[in-house]
Amino acid sequence: MSVKVEKQFQVSAFFTFFLIHSSQTGIGILNFQSQVIKDAEQDAWISLIITWVITHIILYIIFKLLDGETNDLVAVHQYCFGKTAGSIMSVLALVYFWLASLTVLRAYIEVIQIWVYPTIKTWQLCFIFGLTFYYIISSGFRSLTGFSFWGVILPAFLFFLIYFPLKHMNYINLLPAFSHSLTELFLSSKAYALLFLGFEWILMYYPFIRSSNNKDISKWAHLGNMYTFIIYLVITLVSFLYFNQDVLKHLPWPTLMMVKVVMFSFLERFEYIFVFIWLLVIISPICISLWVCTRIAKRTFSIPPKATLLFLLIAEMIASVNFREFRSTDYLIHFTANAGIGFVYVYLPLLLIIKWIKNHFMKNRLNKGF
Amino acid sequence: MIKEKKNQNPAEIVKRAKKSSDFKEIKKNVSGVKIFISCFTSLIDHKTMEQVFLPYINECEKKTDQAFDINQFKNSIPLEEVMTTQDAKEIEEKLHKGFVLITFENTSEDWLLVNVSNLSKGIRETNETENEYSVTGPKLGFVESLDTNILLLRSKLKSPLVTTEELTLGTLSKTRVAIVYLDGITNEKHIETVKKRLAKIDFDIIWDTSALDEIIRDNSHTPFPLYLSTERLDRICYTLSLGQVVIFSDGSPSAISGPSTLLDFFISPEDYYYNWIVGSFFRLIRIFAIIFSIFSSSLYVAVVTFHYEVVPADLLGPLIESRANVPFPPVMEVLFLEMTIELLREAGARLPTKVGQTLGIVGGIVIGQAAVMAALTSNILLIVVALSALASFTTPTMSMSNTIRLLRFPFIIMSSLLGGLGIMLGFAVILCHLFKLKSFETPYMVPLYPFRRNNFKDSFIRSPYSVINKRPDYLRAKDTIKYSSKEKNKKKEDINDE
Numbered sequence: 001m002s003v004k005v006e007k008q009f010q011v012s013a014f015f016t017f018f019l020i021h022s023s024q025t026g027i028g029i030l031n032f033q034s035q036v037i038k039d040a041e042q043d044a045w046i047s048l049i050i051t052w053v054i055t056h057i058i059l060y061i062i063f064k065l066l067d068g069e070t071n072d073l074v075a076v077h078q079y080c081f082g083k084t085a086g087s088i089m090s091v092l093a094l095v096y097f098w099l100a101s102l103t104v105l106r107a108y109i110e111v112i113q114i115w116v117y118p119t120i121k122t123w124q125l126c127f128i129f130g131l132t133f134y135y136i137i138s139s140g141f142r143s144l145t146g147f148s149f150w151g152v153i154l155p156a157f158l159f160f161l162i163y164f165p166l167k168h169m170n171y172i173n174l175l176p177a178f179s180h181s182l183t184e185l186f187l188s189s190k191a192y193a194l195l196f197l198g199f200e201w202i203l204m205y206y207p208f209i210r211s212s213n214n215k216d217i218s219k220w221a222h223l224g225n226m227y228t229f230i231i232y233l234v235i236t237l238v239s240f241l242y243f244n245q246d247v248l249k250h251l252p253w254p255t256l257m258m259v260k261v262v263m264f265s266f267l268e269r270f271e272y273i274f275v276f277i278w279l280l281v282i283i284s285p286i287c288i289s290l291w292v293c294t295r296i297a298k299r300t301f302s303i304p305p306k307a308t309l310l311f312l313l314i315a316e317m318i319a320s321v322n323f324r325e326f327r328s329t330d331y332l333i334h335f336t337a338n339a340g341i342g343f344v345y346v347y348l349p350l351l352l353i354i355k356w357i358k359n360h361f362m363k364n365r366l367n368k369g370f
Numbered sequence: 371m372i373k374e375k376k377n378q379n380p381a382e383i384v385k386r387a388k389k390s391s392d393f394k395e396i397k398k399n400v401s402g403v404k405i406f407i408s409c410f411t412s413l414i415d416h417k418t419m420e421q422v423f424l425p426y427i428n429e430c431e432k433k434t435d436q437a438f439d440i441n442q443f444k445n446s447i448p449l450e451e452v453m454t455t456q457d458a459k460e461i462e463e464k465l466h467k468g469f470v471l472i473t474f475e476n477t478s479e480d481w482l483l484v485n486v487s488n489l490s491k492g493i494r495e496t497n498e499t500e501n502e503y504s505v506t507g508p509k510l511g512f513v514e515s516l517d518t519n520i521l522l523l524r525s526k527l528k529s530p531l532v533t534t535e536e537l538t539l540g541t542l543s544k545t546r547v548a549i550v551y552l553d554g555i556t557n558e559k560h561i562e563t564v565k566k567r568l569a570k571i572d573f574d575i576i577w578d579t580s581a582l583d584e585i586i587r588d589n590s591h592t593p594f595p596l597y598l599s600t601e602r603l604d605r606i607c608y609t610l611s612l613g614q615v616v617i618f619s620d621g622s623p624s625a626i627s628g629p630s631t632l633l634d635f636f637i638s639p640e641d642y643y644y645n646w647i648v649g650s651f652f653r654l655i656r657i658f659a660i661i662f663s664i665f666s667s668s669l670y671v672a673v674v675t676f677h678y679e680v681v682p683a684d685l686l687g688p689l690i691e692s693r694a695n696v697p698f699p700p701v702m703e704v705l706f707l708e709m710t711i712e713l714l715r716e717a718g719a720r721l722p723t724k725v726g727q728t729l730g731i732v733g734g735i736v737i738g739q740a741a742v743m744a745a746l747t748s749n750i751l752l753i754v755v756a757l758s759a760l761a762s763f764t765t766p767t768m769s770m771s772n773t774i775r776l777l778r779f780p781f782i783i784m785s786s787l788l789g790g791l792g793i794m795l796g797f798a799v800i801l802c803h804l805f806k807l808k809s810f811e812t813p814y815m816v817p818l819y820p821f822r823r824n825n826f827k828d829s830f831i832r833s834p835y836s837v838i839n840k841r842p843d844y845l846r847a848k849d850t851i852k853y854s855s856k857e858k859n860k861k862k863e864d865i866n867d868e
Binding site: 011012014015112116117128129132135136139140142143145146147149150265266267268269270272273275276277279280283 | 676677679680681682683685787788789790791792793794795797798799801802803805806815818819820821
């Protein structure tokens with residue numbers, strides 16, 4: 001049942017760090033503040049820590065799922081549910097992964113339309129993005145990994161831009177600390193969960209990582225998750241320090257608003273450049289999730305990946321053209337977030353329990369047989 | 371493809387050769403045996419022929435007392451390479467290499483071949499590295515003769531490890547192609563790959579070694595050169611010492627070496643002749659120049675067409691002023707000027723040196739100035755385009771410099787369509803394309819991706835010799851250490867410490 005991938009297609013375990021981190025950072029980092037501040041208000045950073053810890057546990061669960069013979073999601077599904085039911089579950093997962101890719105793309109298109117080109121048609125952007133993504137995804141997992149690596153390294157300098165909003169920060173905004181109930185904290189941490197989604201794709205690309213042992217991969221994966229957390233924590237704190245809470249509640253793109261204050265002697269309106277460089281960041285989540293979709297289709301039904309890719313990309317483009325209003329994109333983000341939270345934080349632990357039960361029965365059957 | 375006839379009769383070969391006007395046959399009589407001496411007169415060395423070979427035959431003709439013996443005759447010819455053979459194919463080959471064929475009537479089945487060739491006739495003897503010039507360091511370049519090139523190489527690297535393997539390629543040209551590597555250092559996998567690729571070639575004429583690049587490359591659809599093609603001796607010695615495989619071919623003044631990586635093309639041998647701080651500085655300047663050269667004109671288009679907001683108000687004034695009278699959209703303006711520069715460059719490359727220089731000055735200054743006066747382009751753009759053209763010349767290898775010339779245009783088109791987003795999309799596609807490329811089955815983007823931390827010591831900067839004493843790991847050399855780099859005095863120096 002386990003999948004063997006040829007060595008020439010594999011990447012080393014070190015890249016798990018970048019794969020995990022780059023699939024987590026997408027569009028959410030630009031606008032999460034207004035969502036997370038609703039319930040926990042200035043204590044939202046505690047919620048972030050909660051989500052982060054839970055995500056580490058889920059990562060642990062994922063590696064337990066991938067342990068042994070079943071080294072990708074399709075294999076796990078077939079092991080737990082049998083051939084037919086397993087395939088249905090895999091297709092559901094495929095739909096969710098596709099939705100994730102669609103959400104990032106649609107949200108990014110919206111950012112471009114709001115911030116840079118107010119008059120550009122959605123289909124024009126979709127067309128050109130579609131061509132680019134087809135080229136990038138069809139060059140294979142190794143290139144995608146390279147992309148996720150450089151998609152983390154190259155935009156890393158943007159991080160230093162926090163210097164500009166920090167010049168205008170106000171400590172009072174974070175006080176009083178620890179003044180919210182657990183329910184409020186958990187509601188906020190649910191809002192944070194969207195930001196961490198994406199790491200679950202390792203369920204499919206796990207066989208493509210070359211390593212002598214499972215531990216090495218999981219070490220890098222956890223480190224990647226930790227790095228994501230650190231970035232989110234800094235951005236959360238900076239935006240809380242910079243903005244007034246009431247403003248933050250109604251601000252659609254707070255991170256981009258913060259970038260607006262960046263000014264150099266030769267450059268103004270830095271958010272333009274920020275949005276463009278952000279393309280390098282969002283390419284990884286869009287492309288890796290679509291690649292994962294093609295992989296699922298290949299593993300379950302042996303459909304050639306290029307055919308799946310073409311079909312999914314066209315479907316994605318048609319879907320994104322049809323989200324015409326700001327509201328509908330918002331709805332899409334909410335829907336995907338809920339689906340993702342359901343899939344990652346509820347379904348995956350359940351799947352592990354099912355796998356354990358199945359393991360138990362299999363062992364018993366084997367014992368009886370001999 | 372030309373089919374080689376098997377089992378040819380030697381007489382047929384002579385018959386076929388006789389069709390050529392430069393094929394001559396003379397009849398002689400040695401010890402009562404009739405012999406025919408034939409050769410291509412254009413290929414032989416006339417001095418050897420007239421002063422050594424023919425006098426000897428004439429002498430033989432005079433001696434009539436002895437009985438004729440082919441072995442004795444063969445051994446007494448006062449020339450270096452004499453052989454007997456019955457293989458028709460070999461005879462044909464050797465005839466075309468300037469050997470003299472001697473046949474004996476009725477006496478022997480064997481045919482005698484004597485080497486009086488002069489294949490270096492008409493080939494220049496020295497090459498100053500005109501196309502890859504350097505201020506310091508040796509200016510010795512390769513010439514069109516394979517033997518001279520190997521000699522140059524061997525005189526620089528006198529180590530017994532230098533190994534050459536020769537093969538003949540090209541159905542029409544029958545070019546001698548040599549693979550050179552360091553035995554015991556270069557990984558066998560690379561040598562095997564090169565040999566396999568070369569053996570698979572079915573091509574008529576090997577024009578130049580750099581043309582082999584396209585024939586043996588891993589990915590055929592890419593504007594990037596996958597093998598380092600150079601005419602510099604020191605560069606080839608350096609790549610050999612790292613553990614790369616070098617290919618020479620007869621009749622070509624350039625050699626290619628691989629597996630190469632993207633960063634190899636931005637390294638100049640000069641970096642190693644200056645001290646490491648200066649060398650690193652030059653290398654950084656070069657890499658900045660390349661980025662500037664690729665992106666500057668497309669950035670201009672993007673900013674002027676879409677994002678004038680990013681320009682601070684003080685800077686915007688001069689920009690608007692300079693463009694006020696220009697009737698075209700920025701992309702037309704840029705394409706017009708870029709085309710002018712490309713025309714100048716291409717014309718300069720085709721014209722004789724002296725005329726080219728004059729044309730460069732006339733074209734560059736007069737046309738540029740006139741274009742601005744006529745309000746066809748803006749002043750600022752003229753500066754941008756001229757600087758980017760200048761910057762593209764800093765690339766130390768010709769092939770990569772051409773690629774950079776080419777890359778500018780897709781970026782200009784993309785930026786005119788989508789502004790900054792177009793540039794980023796183009797950049798993403800190029801990046802992805804680079805990740806896919808391979809040179810002799812080694813990733814092209816090493817050490818950038820796959821990430822090799824150790825190899826950064828000699829990539830963007832040139833670290834001190836004591837640090838870069840190891841061969842890069844992506845070449846998987848069998849002996850990884852180039853030289854030992856023990857610090858001479860380990861004691862830490864303090865102020866005025868005696």
